[in-house]
Structure formats: C-alpha cells, structure tokens
Amino acid sequence: MLDDQTMDCVLQALSDTTRRRLVERLSDGPAGVTELARPFDVTLSAVMQHLTVLERSGIVTSSKTGRVRTYQLVPGALQPVERWAHRQRTAWESRLDALATVLTDQSNPRPPAPGETP
Secondary structure, three states, rough: OHHHHHHHHHHHHHHHHHHHHHHHOOOOOOOOOOOOOOOOOOOOOHHHHHHHHHHHOOOEEEEOOEEEEEEEEEEOOOHHHHHHHHHHHHHHHHHHHHHHHHHHHHHHHOOOOOOOOO
C-alpha cells in the first residue's frame, strides 16, 4: 500500500487535466516530448514541466537517446490508487445498500401477526 505522502503526490499529479491527458496518451505507448506536446496549445517547456511532475510522482519514466527524451508509463504505478478507490467505492456501496434496506423496510412495514396489536 502507498504511504500517504506518495498517494498525495500521485493524486496531485493527476489533479491536472493536461497531466491526465498525457497519461492517457502514454497508455498507447512511449512518446517523445514533441509528440506529446502536439495536441496542447502550450509551449514545450510547459509540457516538460507537466511531465516532470508525472515523473516525480512515479507515474512515468523517461529515457534520453541523443537529443530525444522519450516518456513511458510505469507499469502498475496507478494500481495502488485504483485499489484505494475500489475500497472506498465498496464501503459506500455497502452503506447505500444498508440504507436502501432500511428505507424499503420502512415503506413496506410487515403486517401484524395474528393476535398482535398493530
């Protein structure tokens, strides 16, 4: 399980739309900075800053061959966050199921048993 500081770093990195879009693009495979920057209306420097945040959070890694820096996703980097989100969803679904049961019981009270006062 991720420690709180690491989880905070990963979630903060994913809190930005541009960075999420970069992660989505990298899910198709490794890419260079120029290719990653193409769909954005920002400078290469701005894209590099976003990629630096993603790299520091452990979501992506980079390698340099000559003058080309290539980025790729770190396999499994988001699985701890996914597991955490799944646990939260499961807990809330359980609570909502219990609430639904209570509300159903209140709206459909059982009839009194024979000899029982209503």
